[in-house]
Amino acid sequence: MTVTNAQNQTAQHEILMRGWLESYKPGKNPDAGGLIRVRGDNTIREAIVPKRVTGVEDIPTQSIVEVYGYAGEGDEPAIATDIEVLNRAEALPVDLRNIELSNDRYRHLHLRTPKLRAALMFRHFVQKYAREFLESRGYFHVHTPILTEASCVCSGDVFTFPYYNKKIATLIQSPWMYADSLVGSLEKVYALNPSFRREREPTTTHLVEIWQLQVDGAWETNETAMTLEEEFIRYMANMLRSNHADLYSMAGLSMAHLNDFEKSYPRITYDESVKRIRKLGFEMEYGDDFDDDALHALGKEFGSPFFVTTYPKRLKNFWFPQLEENPELTPSNDLFSHTGQGEIIGGGERVNSADQLASNLEYYGHDLDEFDWFLETRKYGCVPHAGFSVGFDRLTAMLMGVDHINKATVYPRLPQGGLRP
Amino acid sequence: MTVTNAQNQTAQHEILMRGWLESYKPGKNPDAGGLIRVRGDNTIREAIVPKRVTGVEDIPTQSIVEVYGYAGEGDEPAIATDIEVLNRAEALPVDLRNIELSNDRYRHLHLRTPKLRAALMFRHFVQKYAREFLESRGYFHVHTPILTEASCVCSGDVFTFPYYNKKIATLIQSPWMYADSLVGSLEKVYALNPSFRREREPTTTHLVEIWQLQVDGAWETNETAMTLEEEFIRYMANMLRSNHADLYSMAGLSMAHLNDFEKSYPRITYDESVKRIRKLGFEMEYGDDFDDDALHALGKEFGSPFFVTTYPKRLKNFWFPQLEENPELTPSNDLFSHTGQGEIIGGGERVNSADQLASNLEYYGHDLDEFDWFLETRKYGCVPHAGFSVGFDRLTAMLMGVDHINKATVYPRLPQGGLRP
Numbered sequence: 001m002t003v004t005n006a007q008n009q010t011a012q013h014e015i016l017m018r019g020w021l022e023s024y025k026p027g028k029n030p031d032a033g034g035l036i037r038v039r040g041d042n043t044i045r046e047a048i049v050p051k052r053v054t055g056v057e058d059i060p061t062q063s064i065v066e067v068y069g070y071a072g073e074g075d076e077p078a079i080a081t082d083i084e085v086l087n088r089a090e091a092l093p094v095d096l097r098n099i100e101l102s103n104d105r106y107r108h109l110h111l112r113t114p115k116l117r118a119a120l121m122f123r124h125f126v127q128k129y130a131r132e133f134l135e136s137r138g139y140f141h142v143h144t145p146i147l148t149e150a151s152c153v154c155s156g157d158v159f160t161f162p163y164y165n166k167k168i169a170t171l172i173q174s175p176w177m178y179a180d181s182l183v184g185s186l187e188k189v190y191a192l193n194p195s196f197r198r199e200r201e202p203t204t205t206h207l208v209e210i211w212q213l214q215v216d217g218a219w220e221t222n223e224t225a226m227t228l229e230e231e232f233i234r235y236m237a238n239m240l241r242s243n244h245a246d247l248y249s250m251a252g253l254s255m256a257h258l259n260d261f262e263k264s265y266p267r268i269t270y271d272e273s274v275k276r277i278r279k280l281g282f283e284m285e286y287g288d289d290f291d292d293d294a295l296h297a298l299g300k301e302f303g304s305p306f307f308v309t310t311y312p313k314r315l316k317n318f319w320f321p322q323l324e325e326n327p328e329l330t331p332s333n334d335l336f337s338h339t340g341q342g343e344i345i346g347g348g349e350r351v352n353s354a355d356q357l358a359s360n361l362e363y364y365g366h367d368l369d370e371f372d373w374f375l376e377t378r379k380y381g382c383v384p385h386a387g388f389s390v391g392f393d394r395l396t397a398m399l400m401g402v403d404h405i406n407k408a409t410v411y412p413r414l415p416q417g418g419l420r421p
Numbered sequence: 422m423t424v425t426n427a428q429n430q431t432a433q434h435e436i437l438m439r440g441w442l443e444s445y446k447p448g449k450n451p452d453a454g455g456l457i458r459v460r461g462d463n464t465i466r467e468a469i470v471p472k473r474v475t476g477v478e479d480i481p482t483q484s485i486v487e488v489y490g491y492a493g494e495g496d497e498p499a500i501a502t503d504i505e506v507l508n509r510a511e512a513l514p515v516d517l518r519n520i521e522l523s524n525d526r527y528r529h530l531h532l533r534t535p536k537l538r539a540a541l542m543f544r545h546f547v548q549k550y551a552r553e554f555l556e557s558r559g560y561f562h563v564h565t566p567i568l569t570e571a572s573c574v575c576s577g578d579v580f581t582f583p584y585y586n587k588k589i590a591t592l593i594q595s596p597w598m599y600a601d602s603l604v605g606s607l608e609k610v611y612a613l614n615p616s617f618r619r620e621r622e623p624t625t626t627h628l629v630e631i632w633q634l635q636v637d638g639a640w641e642t643n644e645t646a647m648t649l650e651e652e653f654i655r656y657m658a659n660m661l662r663s664n665h666a667d668l669y670s671m672a673g674l675s676m677a678h679l680n681d682f683e684k685s686y687p688r689i690t691y692d693e694s695v696k697r698i699r700k701l702g703f704e705m706e707y708g709d710d711f712d713d714d715a716l717h718a719l720g721k722e723f724g725s726p727f728f729v730t731t732y733p734k735r736l737k738n739f740w741f742p743q744l745e746e747n748p749e750l751t752p753s754n755d756l757f758s759h760t761g762q763g764e765i766i767g768g769g770e771r772v773n774s775a776d777q778l779a780s781n782l783e784y785y786g787h788d789l790d791e792f793d794w795f796l797e798t799r800k801y802g803c804v805p806h807a808g809f810s811v812g813f814d815r816l817t818a819m820l821m822g823v824d825h826i827n828k829a830t831v832y833p834r835l836p837q838g839g840l841r842p
Contacts, residue, residue: 018640020605020802042607062802087773089802108794109801111606120607124561131552140545145832146567146615147630149840159590161582164619164837169580178832181842184441185532186463186541194567194615198585209568219439352508373529373842380530381441381483381510411566411599416585419570421602421794 015078017045017067018086020112024049024056036080038067042117047078055083062089062096062112101406104414108421111410118251119400119408122240125247126396127192129239130213133232139188139215144178146194150370152177152317157198171196175214176319176389180350181377183385187218192392199415204404205342207393208413216350216387222331225347225386226307229335230265233305233344233395237261240399248400257339257401263304265335270311273298287312292342299338305398309333318360321351331386341398341405347388354378436499438466438488441533442510445470445477457501459488463538468499476504483510483517483533522827525835529842532831539672540821540829543661546668547817548613550660551634554653560609560636565599567615571791573598573738578619592617596635597740597810601771602798604806608639613813620836625825626763628814630834637771637808643752646768646807647728650756651686654726654765654816658682661820669821678760678822684725686756691732694719708733713763720759726819730754739781742772754809762819762826768809775799 019040026034033048036056047069049056059065064087069080094106096113103110110116131141151158151173163169172178175191182189195212220228240247241258248255268276277284280301282294290308299306311332313322320330332348351357357378361368368375397408406412411421440461447455454469457477468490470477480486485508490501515527517534524531531537552562572579572594584590593599596612603610616633641649661668662679669676689697698705701722703715711729720727732753734743741751753769772778778799782789789796818829827833832842 019608019804040608060802064802064804086805087803090775090800092801093797105794106797108602108605108798111603117606120563120603121561123564127562128556135549140542141548142541143544143615143632143831145630145834147617147834147840159582159584161580163580163840167840169840178842181529182532182541182831184529185538187440187461194564196568209566211564354511370841373526376514376527377529379511380513381481381485382508383440383485384507410564410603413566413568419568419584419588419590420791421599 013071015047015067015069015071017047017069017078018065021059021061021063021065021089023061024059026057027051033079036067036083038065045078047080049080049083053080053083059083059085060089060091062092062109063087064089101404104412104418104421107411114250115252115407118247118253119396119402120410121247122244122251122400122408123392123396123410125240125244126236126399127392129236130192130232130390130392133235134190134215137188137228139190139217140186142179142182142186142189142191144172144175144182144191144193144214146172146196148172148178150367152319153364153366157200159196159198173197174212174389176216176387177374179214179216180319180385180387181374183216183218183383183387184377184381187383189217190215202414202416204340205394206415207405207409208415208417211392213390213392213395214387215390216385218383218385220349220386221384222309222333222347222349222386225349225388226267226309226333226335229307229333229345229347229388230305232390233265233335234261236395236399251400253401255401258399260304260338265305265307266302267307267309267333269309270315273308276301287314289315295336295342296338296340299336299340302338304338305335305344306338307333307335313363316348318357318364318366319350320360321349321353321356333388335388337394337398339398339401340403341394343391344394344398345388345390347386349384349386352378352382352384354382434492436468436488436490436492438468438490438499439486439507442480442482442484442486444482445480447478448472454500457486457488457504459486466499468501470501470504474501474504480504480506481510481512483513483530484508485510522825525833525839525842528832535671536673536828539668539674540817540823541831542668543665543672543821543829544813544817544831546661546665547657547820548813550657551613551653551811551813554656555611555636558609558649560611560638561607563600563603563607563610563612565593565596565603565612565614565635567593567617569593569599571788573740574785574787580617580619594618595633595810597637597808598795600635600637601740601806601808602795604637604639604804604808605798605802608804610638611636623835623837625761626815627836628826628830628833629836629838632813634811634813634816635808636811637806639804639806641770641807642805643730643754643768643770643807646770646809647688647730647754647756650728650754650766650768650809651726653811654686654756655682657816657820672821674822676822679820681725681759686726686728687723688728688730688754690730691736694729697722708735710736716757716763717759717761720757720761723759725759726756726765727759728754728756734784737769739778739785739787740771741781742770742774742777752807756809758815758819760819760822761824762815764812765815765819766809766811768807770805770807773799773803773805775803 022037033050068082159171175193191214323329335345443458454471489503580592612635744750756766
């Protein structure tokens with residue numbers, strides 16, 4: 001028998017539907033045929049199974065089946081003539097339709113459901129559009145290492161382990177330092193790498209293993225970096241809105257929030273943000289880190305992502321220069337989600353002078369010896385530059401419009417969580 | 422003064438050349454102007470520096486300069502009127518033009534030279550074309566984890582370290598197992614991730630930290646996977662040949678080897694390869710691993726990349742099924758470079774039945790408990806599938822035509838080597 005794949009089916013054509021058996025529902029009337037649903041080619045197809053085709057009700061869901069038959073005439077559904085089981089599933093240990101997202105024990109099976117298949121596709125497209133945008137602006141993709149001697153200590157703790165010859169390896173916390181060093185080679189670079197942070201407690205916005213997108217460009221300033229960040233986010237939101245209504249529908253998510261990304265994103269200084277947060281009734285001292293609830297309330301006021309700029313030096317890291325007019329302040333920016341996914345981007349200018357970098361490293365308590373090579377990137381000709389780091393998982397969660405980072409992740413590594421699957 | 426960026430220069434226009442001072446050569450005649458060369462926008466521009474512009478000879482190379490001036494009339498070179506030093510370099514600790522590739526101490530500076538800047542760009546484009554090819558065939562990009570409880574033990578040793586709650590984390594050796602599990606979600610997936618192998622000794626083809634491209638697709642077989650692998654390699658070679666003569670020239674490399682990729686790549690069984698290698702004068706027993714020199718000699722005979730297929734079970738890993746007609750053999754393939762970069766791709770069919778997978782895991786000495794979740798991907802409906810793993814660094818080295826993997830790498834982590842920079 002020659003068969004045609006279901007995509008190409010036309011009336012009277014023989015068809016083949018193949019893939020995972022999603023469900024079989026016997027007909028209400030004992031003489032009527034039942035309905036079989038098969039997932040394949042990332043869609044679900046249905047066929048009526050006439051009474052003469054027997055044994056379908058005994059095939060466990062998720063079994064791999066080939067349904068032979070023919071397409072219906074006109075609007076009529078396809079009719080199955082024969083069903084083969086290629087790989088028989090055991091009875092499932094969980095109900096995939098009702099599994100909790102916090103139950104990672106069955107993540108490998110859970111990823112077969114529409115919500116998480118949609119999340120996988122969202123990640124694919126967010127990444128694709130991120131690359132498209134950055135490459136259209138002249139950025140080159142670079143690979144930066146994971147294993148290093150000195151991480152940049154961005155947040156959380158590091159993971160270390162014995163390497164060759166009694167060396168200690170540290171897992172990188174951010175591709176930033178290496179991407180920055182390549183600005184000296186290609187001027188405009190981006191990296192998209194795993195990064196690792198031994199966070200203390202699980203939250204809805206933290207992972208131990210994150211994918212971080214790092215963008216650094218020669219001649220950029222804190223101001224031009226913010227414009228680039230804003231255009232970058234808006235580009236992705238527009239592409240998703242224009243091309244992927246199907247994914248939002250598959251994931252059971254609204255697209256309404258995508259309108260918010262059209263607006264101009266407000267830019268307020270750290271100083272101003274403290275005043276606003278106090279007005280909203282939250283306690284905050286100048287110099288404090290932000291409280292999550294306060295940030296969320298501020299975001300609601302704006303109704304769009306927003307920038308906080310010009311952070312005090314003591315709240316930032318060694319790679320920031322100081323403002324000429326006030327050395328206690330930095331040309332820095334963070335872009336926050338207004339819908340609860342926290343800090344999406346951290347950016348700013350990079351310290352350009354070797355002396356200032358050395359003094360910063362000491363100020364923040366680092367060992368200068370570990371950073372000798374990085375100091376040399378400043379000693380031997382350092383171009384003025386700026387850039388930003390994007391938490392890819394949070395970015396995807398924000399664009400999808402989901403409230404927990406594990407709804408936008410594949411195999412999440414949550415603080416205090418497991419490593420299996 | 423208004424200035425125009427050098428790219429847009431026209432006769433009589435004021436120009437600005439900015440970037441790294443590559444060299445300054447005083448004029449031979451004491452009255453003539455010298456010649457300054459500045460690297461910016463990934464090209465090198467030159468301007469004559471008249472005698473009235475003084476102090477240029479005191480600017481160390483790699484300093485960041487802005488050269489103001491005007492474009493020459495007709496074919497005449499640009500003339501500098503003023504030079505500003507934005508960031509003064511110290512005298513370089515090495516001669517970047519003559520640095521050895523094995524000297525990683527100054528890799529961060531070495532990456533500024535044409536050869537390694539070209540390597541960075543090759544990696545960018547090889548990756549871009551790899552994605553383009555795979556996405557045109559319907560593959561989705563997925564992110565798979567680095568931290569895991571049980572790696573797949575492909576080659577070399579693993580790195581482990583304490584995780585939360587007395588757990589032990591293992592760095593992944595290959596994205597394969599996780600990518601494979603996502604075939605159950607999206608049917609066609611690829612991952613491009615760092616992978617880690619504690620190799621014993623440095624060679625020209627091994628790194629501790631590699632970028633591995635993993636491709637897995639539902640309904641593929643060993644035969645169709647080989648065809649896909651061949652088309653994949655040929656696509657990239659064609660794109661490089663058509664679009665990047667400039668990069669080969671920048672790297673001082675010939676493009677002649679790109680013609681070899683046009684041919685049909687021979688497919689010989691493991692059995693046949695043993696016979697051929699013996700004919701070439703090498704000692705080899707059936708069941709031995711390949712000797713590098715023997716493989717290289719075989720490749721020279723073919724004059725193109727070539728496949729070895731149908732490996733004995735004992736030379737392969739737990740994820741291969743057995744051939745029906747001979748359970749000692751596997752539907753497997755390796756694609757080897759004919760120019761000395763070793764195994765570029767390893768591929769084949771994947772074991773589909775939970776019982777066979779369990780028996781394979783035991784055969785290769787693995788602990789079934791650690792693989793419980795992976796066994797479940799077979800228990801609960803496993804589609805027939807096949808795929809392949811590409812060593813991205815070796816692939817790039819082969820397409821560039823370089824003899825050592827560190828000539829195609831950014832910050833190489835060589836066995837027994839260091840972690841800095």
